[in-house]
Amino acid sequence: MPKKIAILFTMLLLACCQALFAAGLSEPGSVVHRGQLYRVTHDGKTSYLFGTIHVGRDGFYPLDPVASRALLDSKALVIELDIRQDAPFQLALARHGRYLDGDILQNHLSPATLRLTVQALARAGLSLQSVQHYKPWLVANLLVGAEMEVHGFQRSQAVEYALLAAAKSQDKAVRELESADYQLSLFDTLDERQQEQYLLENLADLADGVSLKRSTALIDAWNAADAPGIRAAWQSATSGDTISAGFMNRVLLGKRNPEMANNIERIMMQEQAAFVGVGLLHLMGDDGLPQLLRKRGYQVEQLY
Template sequence: MKSGVIVLLSVCLALWLGFAHADNDAAPAPSTQAKAPKAPNRGTLFRVRHRGNTAYLFGTIHVGQPAFFPLEEEVTRALAHAGKLVLEIDIRKPEPFQLALHKHGIYPVGETVDRHLGPATLVLLKQALQEAAIPFDDVRHMKPWLLANMLASLDLERHGYQRSHGIEMFLLSLADKQAKEVQELESAEYQMSLFDTMSDAEQEQYLRETLAELGDGNALKKAQALIDAWARADGAAAETFMRNLLGETTASSRFTHRVLLDKRNPEMASKIEALLHNEETTFVGVGLLHMVGDTGVPTLLRRMGYDVEKLY
């Protein structure tokens, strides 16, 4: 079984969700000034060329630790040479998140999650919320998918994987220092709407899977496996991770296949294609799982006829 924590790591916006019932102020990005040995390769880096224009594609993770920074020189040099930074979304903006959250993750007034869950699932949810010190009445207006992602995000935070040390925050801090334009590939509204496409039954299954793996520790183990693959720039491990994930017959696996592969990857490739036609040099950072496999963004761009080179 693959829990919603892996879906969470594939959708940038979802990492706000651990703070949906509390604080939405982003913490400062890690400093780039600390003296350190030569940084190792992390994630994966591609260079895509078209008629003199270049797009660098960098695979990210949306949580991190201070030890991950600074990133290695080839990445920071590519960003320095780029005219703009392009990310899934600009995670510094809480207002679009709040609007999308209320539209897609919150029930209308008078409607609550206990009316949409079976008795057994409701018991499991209340137990998980109690262990997380979250009163049920504070979150009963949230939909099951939102509760699952919130609990998964908080679990990552408790184990030292913080949103404020996500790779996007680091890249944004560098872009700010270099007075670079920041552009979004997607939007808060779009990412949140993807979760809201699940039916009530799918949301309940997604929640139950997430609660089960949070309870037995497997959610953390699997998240760590993906984060470790990123931290070691281990493309083979990331590919294996994706194959294993898609081989499961779970709500989160089906959601990953339908949304991450069948929908978002082609959309991202098309938007990067537009950048290649209109921008001299851009730096694009998207989640690591978008970069791997036969339907990953680099492979799609190569099939579209572009010169795609894997730098590591």
Template structure:
């Protein structure tokens, strides 16, 4: 399992939509429009199981937990009937972050991912790292001037997302937008477990040194192709609901010693999972039926959200 692509799966892709571009709102609208074309209810009987699906119960209330990826392609849709039926039966759709709130996304990006006036990325990384970054940006057809005030963590994530898009898996085909389309059509309430400000603040907690290490690790593996190769393997595991492959990916991550692997494991997963479980527990006490969609790796392992909910006494059933 490749540490950099797992980051894309674990981070809500909205972080990248607000990459200090003034047209973030227009992008979001275009992305929503792009996902209005799938026939969300004309389900194919042969639609395969994808991702991870749990049912959690408490005193007559039910919450379905679905593991997503934050990139995708049109061929993923429609999702299999068990998933869309669960969403249709729910009163509320719950995401990591409500990505429709572009104002909150822009404010969070300005606060956590953009240097103050007068500061630029070349002042925070070495000359050697800067040269490698410029080469990568040129290969990706991204002008250096467009990222000069972005912090290294954001530039790194931007390069990952663009690489996955070139490989055929753009963020605008991510599962969250598909679910939001259904929720809009069915006039469902949409809620969030976290905020954009909180998610981006986690990355901003990295020191300059850690951000530079994260950047260099990513550049090296994007250059040799291993990021995309292993990223596609992880997508394949999600496409086929291959839980053993997802669990193996998480185990490999736990055994890595890189800056990005440690950050993903200890901050993006271990720190967030208990909070997610607590929020879902509250949801189970207040809502009759809900549908929660979070990154698939949040649902894997003995520190995953389902395991934490089970330890808290909720009835947890793995559907696939």
């Protein structure tokens, strides 16, 4: 089961994407943009900020000529996490996503929530026993990832794998903005009540199709560089009084964006040119990375 979780958290091997993006260059004549791309300049140095998504499917690669050229011209690739490294993820998973000392999920959910969880697991082809040592937030994320896989979206084809394959073929340095331990620790900050509610909200969204609709809306918007669609997906993910929306707005974006901006600034001072790939939603809003960098005196131009 740890291998399955690792797949859903983008911890697969790099090989599957190397054939798609081995040279880091797009096919001649390609005109389709994906995501968002910004040019960031400061003190005579030019870097790039690119919005990614953490799943993919056939037809997403190679990236367009503008993004490909920006990566080729950069000295280093900067991503949230080097997802080729499985060992740090497994350690973080054991520390933050599992119950210890024989404790199990059944001890932390109400009978009603447990019943709905068992039903959702069965629909995903999983048993309660296979996940009973996982915390509710991890079970929720597992089920969402499993649904995406059923509909053809693979973590193993995440944009980060394509970028890493290109960086390897171009012999570029790879820098991380965060660590697996840090990323998983954020979910572990939810208390027991919040974790159960987070699970319940995701179970409800899975049951009525909202989860798939929301995910595919973001993916489709990324795939077409559809700015209004991307903004609508961001607003959907961060609006409302749910635990999920509050956590996204307050922690996954609100807490991490300033920290990412600090690390990006540090790396850009060290590198002559860096290509920074981060989740697309980190680029959105007044507290998104482009705006935060502008406030720090960087010139930030959106290329598409």
